[in-house]
Amino acid sequence: DAGITQSPRHKVTETGTPVTLRCHQTENHRYMYWYRQDPGHGLRLIHYSYGVKDTDKGEVSDGYSVSRSKTEDFLLTLESATSSQTSVYFCAISDGAGEQFFGPGTRLTVL
Amino acid sequence: GDSVTQMEGPVTLSEEAFLTINCTYTATGYPSLFWYVQYPGEGLQLLLKATKADDKGSNKGFEATYRKETTSFHLEKGSVQVSDSAVYFCALDKLNSGYSTLTFGKGTMLLVSP
Numbered sequence: 001d002a003g004i005t006q007s008p009r010h011k012v013t014e015t016g017t018p019v020t021l022r023c024h025q026t027e028n029h030r031y032m033y034w035y036r037q038d039p040g041h042g043l044r045l046i047h048y049s050y051g052v053k054d055t056d057k058g059e060v061s062d063g064y065s066v067s068r069s070k071t072e073d074f075l076l077t078l079e080s081a082t083s084s085q086t087s088v089y090f091c092a093i094s095d096g097a098g099e100q101f102f103g104p105g106t107r108l109t110v111l
Numbered sequence: 112g113d114s115v116t117q118m119e120g121p122v123t124l125s126e127e128a129f130l131t132i133n134c135t136y137t138a139t140g141y142p143s144l145f146w147y148v149q150y151p152g153e154g155l156q157l158l159l160k161a162t163k164a165d166d167k168g169s170n171k172g173f174e175a176t177y178r179k180e181t182t183s184f185h186l187e188k189g190s191v192q193v194s195d196s197a198v199y200f201c202a203l204d205k206l207n208s209g210y211s212t213l214t215f216g217k218g219t220m221l222l223v224s225p
Contacts, residue, residue, distance in 0.1 A: 102154035
């Protein structure tokens with residue numbers, strides 16, 4: 001299995017609070033991605049990174065920011081969490097060859 | 112824009128039944144096509160892939176053939192097991208700019224009973 005961990009695995013927070021989710025990889029892959037998974041929508045891309053300090057927006061980036069200061073870590077921040085951001089968040093990595101490897105996910109509940 | 116359409120689930124089958132999950136896509140150019148599987152409580156795992164027309168991807172008894180003429184990539188298995196119960200996602204990747212950018216379908220849940 002690809003070495004990808006996500007933390008925390010579960011989080012409950014209140015509306016309006018900032019939240020940061022962490023993705024850590026041990027594969028030294030260049031590309032990293034954040035998705036959210038919601039019933040009836042499949043997986044939707046939030047942001048992705050194509051190198052240290054190089055990031056870009058995905059399909060559903062509003063309300064989210066990301067940072068990548070090291071190859072192995074990709075952080076997703078919800079600036080001010082809302083109930084619509086209750087979801088399961090998945091991190092993925094790729095070496096650019098076409099296959100993405102996924103982490104175990106973080107279940108976030110915003111009350 | 113690019114899109115992937117899968118049959119809605121859940122698909123409910125008895126053990127040893129034949130499985131088909133339909134997937135069609137809309138994309139310009141020549142995308143690579145994938146099936147990912149998500150077991151309960153886990154992340155997605157690549158099940159199989161095909162990178163050009165008429166390629167057949169296969170893994171763990173599952174197969175799918177890249178049909179450019181019908182823009183389809185249907186997943187099949189001859190005899191399902193209870194352990195195949197999971198959510199299956201069809202996806203395409205155009206490798207724009209030389210790196211992976213996946214577009215997923217909404218997923219199809221498969222439930223297999225003994």
